[in-house]
Amino acid sequence: MQDNSGKPFAFRTQGLTKVYGEGNAAVHALRGVDLEIPAGEIVVLLGPSGSGKSTLLNIIGGLDSATDGDVYFQDLCLSDLPDDKLTLYRRDHVGFVFQFYNLMPSLTAHENVELVTEIADDPLEPEEALALVGLAERADHFPAQLSGGEQQRVAIARAIAKQPTVLFCDEPTGALDSKTGKVVLKVLKDINEKLGATVLIVTHAANTAAMADRVIHFADGHIREVVENDAKRDPEDIEW
Numbered sequence: 001m002q003d004n005s006g007k008p009f010a011f012r013t014q015g016l017t018k019v020y021g022e023g024n025a026a027v028h029a030l031r032g033v034d035l036e037i038p039a040g041e042i043v044v045l046l047g048p049s050g051s052g053k054s055t056l057l058n059i060i061g062g063l064d065s066a067t068d069g070d071v072y073f074q075d076l077c078l079s080d081l082p083d084d085k086l087t088l089y090r091r092d093h094v095g096f097v098f099q100f101y102n103l104m105p106s107l108t109a110h111e112n113v114e115l116v117t118e119i120a121d122d123p124l125e126p127e128e129a130l131a132l133v134g135l136a137e138r139a140d141h142f143p144a145q146l147s148g149g150e151q152q153r154v155a156i157a158r159a160i161a162k163q164p165t166v167l168f169c170d171e172p173t174g175a176l177d178s179k180t181g182k183v184v185l186k187v188l189k190d191i192n193e194k195l196g197a198t199v200l201i202v203t204h205a206a207n208t209a210a211m212a213d214r215v216i217h218f219a220d221g222h223i224r225e226v227v228e229n230d231a232k233r234d235p236e237d238i239e240w
């Protein structure tokens, strides 16, 4: 599927709706989201707490299912997939980065990345993935021996080692100071350029929008505005 300029889509959603719970306790997290994300872009998703950003990320990342509506990854309709096929979609195409790294404390950086490379089809070598995030020298260190920013870079190395088509990042700089946050954002930009992965970043840090190709403003379960960024900036030059 392509947009008007012939660019293929990574994702497209139509009327995507998510309701948690039932009756009086029902929470309408997504209220009919129509979205198109061209392949290869860096997309930043902004919006107030509780507006549905993580819910959207989880559904297009195949971690959760919608109550109604459709979501396509390329030409594949995820809404129709049984659980085993959804697992394959995640395994083959999706990398996740979360706010709190989720590294295994008893494994070295190299071993944390290896957990993924052992089960992927065409993975990078762990050394290569760690080099891409600038941590080749720290491969034998355990998470407790690394700073927060370094741990997040190991988590990114782990997420990209399978050479994912899409990289989903939920508050990737949320636990970091601004200087370290910029280093992490620079790594995400490099991954987008070097591996061609579509990168989708959910964040409260509105200034992150400056590095995006496209900024999606979310409010109360729907898209308020989509802005294409013609003046994309390097993460180093973002003001905090």
Ligand SMILES: Nc1ncnc2c1ncn2[C@@H]1O[C@H](COP(=O)(O)OP(=O)(O)OP(=O)(O)O)[C@@H](O)[C@H]1O
Residues within 6 Å of the ligand: 020, 021, 027, 028, 029, 047, 048, 049, 050, 051, 052, 053, 054, 055, 056
């Ligand atoms: N498992 C769940 N059960 C019930 N309600 C949920 C569940 N997960 C999320 N919600 C509700 O859905 C709405 C959207 O939540 P979501 O986490 O997607 O928002 P968000 O924009 O990512 O928020 P934040 O920026 O605080 O992470 C919120 O009202 C939240 O309380």
